[in-house]
Amino acid sequence: MKRPLVVALFLLLSLSVIVSAADAPKQGGTFRYGITTNPRGMFNPILNTEVYDGLIIDVVYDGLIYIDASLQPQPMIAKAWDISEDGKEITFYLHQGIKFHDGVELTAKDVAYTYMTILHPDYTGVRYGQFNKLVGAKDYKEGKTDTVPGIEVIDDYTIKFSVEEAYAPLLSTFTYGILPSHLLEDIPVGELEQAPFNLHPIGSGPFKFVEFQTDQHVILEANKDYFFGAPNIDTLVFQKVAQDAIPIYLQQNRVDFIAISPEQYEQVKAMPGIDVYVYEELSYNYICFNMRQERFADAAVRQAITYGFDRQTYVDVIREGFGIVANAPVPTASWAFTTEGIDTYDYNPEKAAQLLAEAGWTKGPDGILQKDGMKLEFEFLVPEGSRQNEQMALLFQQNMEDLGIKVNLVFMEFSAAVDRVDARQFDTFTMGWSLSVDPDPHSIWHSTSLWNDPGFYNEESDALIEAGRTETDPEKRKEIYAEWQKLINKELPTMFVSYGVTIGAINQRVKGIDTNPGPLGPLVDLELLSTIWLED
């Protein structure tokens, strides 16, 4: 990434702030963000694992960078950054004068503390794997050294991170909120997860933490001294809401924004004063084949099953249109999404039957396809608790029966199903993935990956994944991932079923939102909370 581009983007961003200022946003008021699950009370950006704690963290802390609506990194605490020619060094230049909520200035020391803690041997969180490529990280983690050469504080407002070899996804991971080292550095890292600080967080973000009432709400107040401009609203509330009562809360103006379910769409859309937005997620659901079994090792079988499953009907009827048929593991919302050379596997039972016949499968006396003593009769493991999954399973079973494939449905509680998947004791199963902003598919698809559930070991794929990680030119990276998607689309280690969408309902009194929302929604992942305003 080159600095002039960053500066230009930054100018453009400040310009948009000026333009919206011309509309004279009203000051004050309380914005209520509806949530259906209670946060845990881990309001620490390097230790939380729950989405709902993440909401509070997002507004209490700022990171070095943030991710904008088009999923590109943008300056935040770091006003700019340099990436060296070889892609091995990122230098962040920090704003001067950013203050934590207690008035102490945020400097490079706090940034170093935040990322050093993640690498610490006693660190109890889950982020180590994202930063273990920093120079010296492994030795430090194993307790061999006391320093990490890959994190270098140059002066109070400059910090440099370096990696052993170029690692393209690195930049977009520097979004974690910066912790105040002056409040935490005396606490042993192993005890950090029990520090009272986590329940009374202090960051440098647009909102100050006020109160957390278990199972009720979290209250935050505007940070009037916020470096990037005080928010227009006075108070921000995350209000716990009963899932079934969401439309009532909207109708009674008790929440300003909340995600709703497809079943609630028509009802909420008809309400006066409420706007509904449908936007694409970085997620997909799939049916995974266990390629360790000989019958699924043949790509023709996997392709035939995909041709034979009416995914369009699944999306149109079972998901009521809220979804997009998927054919590769990169969702439409990602910059790496492509349709070029991607086979759409439109529902075609004749083609499916033909593929199976060509592969040597013939109907046995019981009407089930068989070949060399193998049978196309298998278990389909479905986690319980989702109506959509259960109906999909029935449709899949029906479609497969038409082809002479017998599917035995096994409904199982989620955690128990994960046990079976982890132990590789499955024939096929369905689940979904939510993906990070960076399209690097290593975590799920590399031969060495923990979550390579289908057992997909393909040298060409591994080579492309590795090339994508080390390529620093975004255009070339995109080409690599297009190539990789073509390969996956042909191999189909899992059947991609559909990309997910979110439905967000927002009160029309809220002004200054993104009315054409990308994957991060009309509030751009809470980023806009610091600039929206409320009409009376």
Added chain:
Amino acid sequence: MWRYIMRRIFLQGIPVLLGFSFLLYLVITIAPGSPVTHLRGVPNLDSSVIEQRKAQLGLDQPFIVQYLNWLGRVLRFDLGLSFDSARRPVADLIKERMPATITLSLASIVLGWGIGIPIGILSARYQYSVFDYAITFFAFVGISIPSFFFGLIQLYVFALKLNVLPAGGFFMAGEARTLAGYVSYLLLPSLTLGLASIAGVARYMRASLLEVINQDYLRTARAKGLPERLVVYKHALRNALLPILTLLGFMIPGIFSGAVIVESIFAWPGLGSLAIQAVNERNYPVIMGIDMMFAVLIFLGSIVADISYALADPRIRYE
């Protein structure tokens, strides 16, 4: 009496609770699923992290060691730390939610008994009247309707259509905590929870009163010229209440477990959502903490039932 209570607690209660805790711990640990399932899909997770987390939570130990560690802490009045990312003390998690759960359960008991008993008495006094048939009919409807369904209907009518009561939840942030507000939030969930017990109590009360109302000693009372009012309320009722008191002891746990479902419909900030979440996540210390607390409550409930038995019936003496 005191000797009886002490004997119940030390000779019966403690061994039973110990045995229960052992079985419960065994069952929840051998059940499939793992407390670290939530780590699945963490981007670029280092494989060492899963093992490290298991070690932190003590999951790398054999079952019996895990159980004895847990028991050792509990004997020192420490329920341990929750397995979720916030690692908060289980005692705190329970303490924060107890007031709401107790309020809801008490309200539904008061509703259930306050309405159920008079209805049952009237129903028995005017046996085979239109009133009696109507009560019987509604009692069966009340017992048969699942609480989640009744809850949703109430939400639809009172919150969505009439818009007179809040749609579940508890006080909105910034809302003044008035008594009227409290009642308005409490009304729907406690009615939902109380409905089945109103119906049940009324039926039990009716049957129990009918059984004594034709006894010889009541015929004697009537024969000596006592007015029917005195016969029923002074002589019959006291005897008829005995089985109902036993019922109370057994209904308390039922009300708490019913509360788990009702709480999740109405987003009531009690133990319900915590319990469900803990089971889904295999959060052993939280499951153990909540279940043991219920076990103790059930046990105490049965003692209370026994004592009130003795208070209501002079013939019963525990020695």
